[in-house]
Amino acid sequence: MTGKRIAVWVAPLLALLALAVEPVAAQTSLNEELIRGLNIKLLYVAIPITILVELILVYTVYRFAKSDEAKPTQENRRLEITWTVATAIILLFVGFASYQVLGVSAIGGVTAATNPDAGPAATTLEYEGAIGPNPGENAVQVEVVAQKYFWVFNYPNEVVNGNESRYVSTQETMVIPANRTVYLHVTSKDWLHAVHVPDLGLKQDAFPGKYNTIKTVVYKQGTYQLYCAEYCGVGHSGMLGKVKVVSQEEYQTWLDEQKQSMQEE
Ligand SMILES: [Cu+2]
Numbered sequence: 001m002t003g004k005r006i007a008v009w010v011a012p013l014l015a016l017l018a019l020a021v022e023p024v025a026a027q028t029s030l031n032e033e034l035i036r037g038l039n040i041k042l043l044y045v046a047i048p049i050t051i052l053v054e055l056i057l058v059y060t061v062y063r064f065a066k067s068d069e070a071k072p073t074q075e076n077r078r079l080e081i082t083w084t085v086a087t088a089i090i091l092l093f094v095g096f097a098s099y100q101v102l103g104v105s106a107i108g109g110v111t112a113a114t115n116p117d118a119g120p121a122a123t124t125l126e127y128e129g130a131i132g133p134n135p136g137e138n139a140v141q142v143e144v145v146a147q148k149y150f151w152v153f154n155y156p157n158e159v160v161n162g163n164e165s166r167y168v169s170t171q172e173t174m175v176i177p178a179n180r181t182v183y184l185h186v187t188s189k190d191w192l193h194a195v196h197v198p199d200l201g202l203k204q205d206a207f208p209g210k211y212n213t214i215k216t217v218v219y220k221q222g223t224y225q226l227y228c229a230e231y232c233g234v235g236h237s238g239m240l241g242k243v244k245v246v247s248q249e250e251y252q253t254w255l256d257e258q259k260q261s262m263q264e265e
Contacts, residue, residue: 110213122157147188160262176246
């Protein structure tokens with residue numbers, strides 16, 4: 001290969017790699033930012049390929065429409081090498097870009113493998129599978145319990161009056177602070193449900209008898225819609241909730257108020 005030909009191959013490869021590591025603009029949450037960023041990167045690659053393939057198709061139809069006898073292409077080594085290398089470059093790009101996103105525990109899953117020194121998970125049921133935060137990670141832990149047809153959000157670390165078995169617990173609206181790591185221990189009390197907050201890029205199955213932990217950092221304060229994303233019966237479409245993201249101060253005030261009102265009960 002001549003220097004010029006190598007440059008023809010290397011230049012697009014470098015461009016693709018640069019695109020793969022390029023950060024995208026801040027979104028609502030870490031999860032949403034990573035997922036959307038990957039989608040856009042893949043779209044940048046997919047659109048030119050689509051246009052190229054369609055152009056070749058239209059050209060071929062036009063050019064050979066009047067041929068009586070189609071002549072098949074004989075062996076063409078240069079063409080074969082071209083499409084093999086071009087496909088390899090694209091697949092490498094897709095693999096590299098996807099791995100960068102899937103390798104992040106907020107997307108790929110908070111598993112024991114990625115989190116061997118995990119601290120204790122704050123849960124209230126005797127189930128397996130919940131993974132706690134990393135050491136030194138100042139995280140909020142919320143237990144998300146699905147049930148026909150509503151959501152319960154427990155804050156087991158936020159005990160009321162020093163009584164370990166009494167903790168802050170809410171229904172319908174989960175309150176979390178912005179810009180702080182949040183671990184959600186998702187489970188169910190009856191059968192299959194799934195927690196889904198599309199605007200935050202969060203989705204996880206709720207299994208009875210087992211925890212699935214997901215993780216996020218929300219950047220933007222606001223109220224986000226929460227859905228059940230697993231058909232669970234006649235009340236499924238009404239199995240809704242809200243995620244209210246507030247500042248750290250507001251979050252603390254809200255917790256104190258909850259504890260106060262529970263003490264008075
Ligand atoms: Cu459900």
